[in-house]
Amino acid sequence: MSQQSPIHPATPDGRYFVVRGRLWRLANPALDEDVRASLVSDLMQARRAVRDARINGDVSAEREAHAAVDIAKRRLGERGPVWWTDGAPDYNRHMARNTPYADWFAALD
Template identity: 70%
Template sequence: MTGTKRGDVPVTPDGRYIVVRGRLWRRSNPALAEDVRQALVADLMSARRAVGTARRAGDKDALADAGRRVDDAKTALGERGPVWWDDGAPDLNRHMARTTPYRDWFEGLA
């Protein structure tokens, strides 16, 4: 679904970003095979749980390791690191939608 809402989250017309509280967040690479994507999402969720466990335990080493695992999973999904599109468009991850070329589209959602 592009240019529409996926659940409660708007997706930009080109499918590159979701918008949360007015901010663009890069989506996963749609070229990933579904089984690969599911495995990476499982890794990401496991790493996020490990972050919480380490925080509650006050274990700085475990927290650093879990944070690296989160970053690795998000990078493999295409949400961080090099962009997954090849048309030369800049990465607008974490930009406010109202300050990007998506402004008119975003304002039209309201």
């Protein structure tokens, strides 16, 4: 399954996608599809809970919902320890132009 969209290109190694020049870590591609789908469902439910808590002005519920988002993202491999094993550093949230992906990113234009 490809995690790349035409709007947000993925790096050639499949570790990140790019939004407005910033790298964001992709989910671990080694996750079983059923597990991944369940975690994505959990993530979307948590994001909806954040939205609802904000609408209701419930600071405590919003804090809990943000924690649930973080848990789901960590289980997906989008946060926390990297899921690759070659020792490469994590460039999550870095500007692509300031990373080893700079030439690849520049060639996208």
